[in-house]
Amino acid sequence: MADHNSLGEGGQLSEGRSEAGPCDGTGECRACSRMLEALSAKVRSGGRLSAGEALTLYRQAPTHLLGQLAHQVRLRRHPEPIVTYIIDRNVNYTNVCVAKCNFCAFYRDVGAADGYVLGFEEIFRKIDETIAVGGGQLLLQGGHNPDLPIEWYEDLFRAVKGRYPSFKLHALSPPEILHIARLSQLAAREVIRRLVSAGLDSIPGGGAEILVDRVRRELHCHTKASADEWLDVMREAHRAGLRTTATMMYGTVETEEERIEHLLRLRALQDETGGFTAFITWSFQPEHTERGGVEATGVEYLRTLALARLVLDNVDNLQASWVTQGGKVGQLSLAFGANDMGSVMIEENVVRAAGAAYCMDELEIVANVEDAGFVPKRRNMHYEVLGDPIVRERDLPRMLALATAREPGDAAVPAELLRYEPRSRHEKARRRSPADE
Amino acid sequence: MTTGDLVQTAARRIGAGEPIPEAELRELAALRDVLGLGMLADSARRRVRGSRVSYLRVADVAGDREPSQPPPAAREVRLTGPFTSNEAACAAVRAAKAVAGSVPVSGWSLADLADVGAGAPLEERLASLREAGLDLLSEVPLDRLASPEETLDRAAAAGFTGIRLTVDRAPASARLDLLLLARRLASRTPAVAAVNPLPMVLSPFRPTTGYEDVRMVALARLAVPATVAVQVDWRRYGPKLAQVALTFGADDLDHVSADDGAAEGGRRTVLADVRRNIEAAGFEAIERDAFYRCL
């Protein structure tokens, strides 16, 4: 935070000294303070930050100031002291994936002994458990499994909607949509149309990582979706009338400028479509990943969150990522621009695979929201308030650990998979083997 | 006083190095603006300590087991486990001293020593532990001392220094009074070196919250004299909360593992991570010894 930068024309960043006097290199000189004061005033008056201005704030503003500015912007959007959360379940229908992103600890190769695809009955059971604790939605995401054609998703969605007509499916991030499109040789628009008609309600913003192709190439996730492709799928989804979320996974190889570029690309699409309901950011979880390294710190998370609130001036809701930051920093997010505590989650597999195993049940989320001075309210995926906490209406058993997709060692192959033509050599061979005859 | 006046008055007092009167501290404790409180505490800590954050590498040794050689990086060997009898405690101290070499040995809670019903008076117990080689008391829990001033005086009289005042399990609502007690104790006993305002006993069913923790850290910084460090237990509270606490007035990280390669569970970190967290929060990391001397 010691470099002094001045704002050039159009808010672009230029190195050097400003008219306010020489920079003493501490970040606390008069020139720096004047610039921070000017930027704070701009934020307070509702002005839109440029890339250079955002970078200056991120690099030079003290953490409390960033938080206060973000909180003021949050209060402008949400004057009521309400913090929302959703009761849903984070289900990963398969961990088999051909994308092989090097930051991912969750995926398994095709044919791996611990690769799985959940059966429809398993998913129904998870839905029953979700409904039992007051939930009304699945967040359904998975690996890019070559043996699951579009018909598998359509049949699953129809089956879910047939059994649970009002239950919502917040499912399939843009790279999954693209994967299905490529497998079925259909346009993403057509995939979205077919999935919506089968029961898809909204699309989660996963797979965005950092929307800069240099970064995506380094993370080996460029082929699953380039930055433009990710945004294009979201554009199509918004045009089809779906609401979606947007995300950012930071803390790998991106520069601070690239983080801001990511936010600006989301802001531009939101200006165009208005389809994002919320933004969620989290830090890369390095354990058990090919990339490895260290996790960005809690203070960096709070600063990044606050910056997102300041830059994304057209996105209503910012979630706290307690699942990666833990309940305490998750709660402190409410002072740094977040107005939503995310999901009770019930189940989590992806972040846990990379070393984080935090858990908050509804009681704890509610206690944290109230302790921070806000009023907790349940919401749906559209961020419409559904009501007061379920724990206020009835006793729920305490949940001290999140469930997993499957018990370790459970390698059962669901019977209905046989209805779909396999694409991978491994699955074709498995089906030919005597054990399956 | 309006909130603005209250904060401005506190900022002025901090700038002038004046203590914040109890009534104003109580008003500050009632503020909902946790970031405003954090800003005040941060300016108080910067005035005293600049951007330095100290940390202490500790080797835990179970008091009821044969101790092994502590890692070379240990700056304190801390005996853990309950205080059962003076004889057993003295034996554990001697065994620990035998392997610790010149590394100071700490152990037990002053409240446990004071609590053990019949038997020798506290002064004798403290004296015999000192004689056995105990350098420091591990904890002086403010919420468990029946007569804090008197008990602390006895510990100081027995020659214990580097005293850290702790909180065992008092709820958040009771802790401001404990911080005010810490202020009184620190003002009358120069042996008090630090206050650790976050509970040592954690409940998995009702953990403390992030707001509660940073609020307590900030209030501790505003309450206790400038010479007293405000510390957070790195192992108990984890890197994320401990790091954020540094921006709310904490200036010392206690209980960092002395085993640099230690796997203290998936989310715990070793020395490089402690330093990285301190630096990523904008501070300068400085190792200290058990007596709060920078190394």
Ligand code: SF4
């Ligand atoms: S992040 Fe998703 S797409 Fe990438 S390897 Fe993991 S499961 Fe596959």
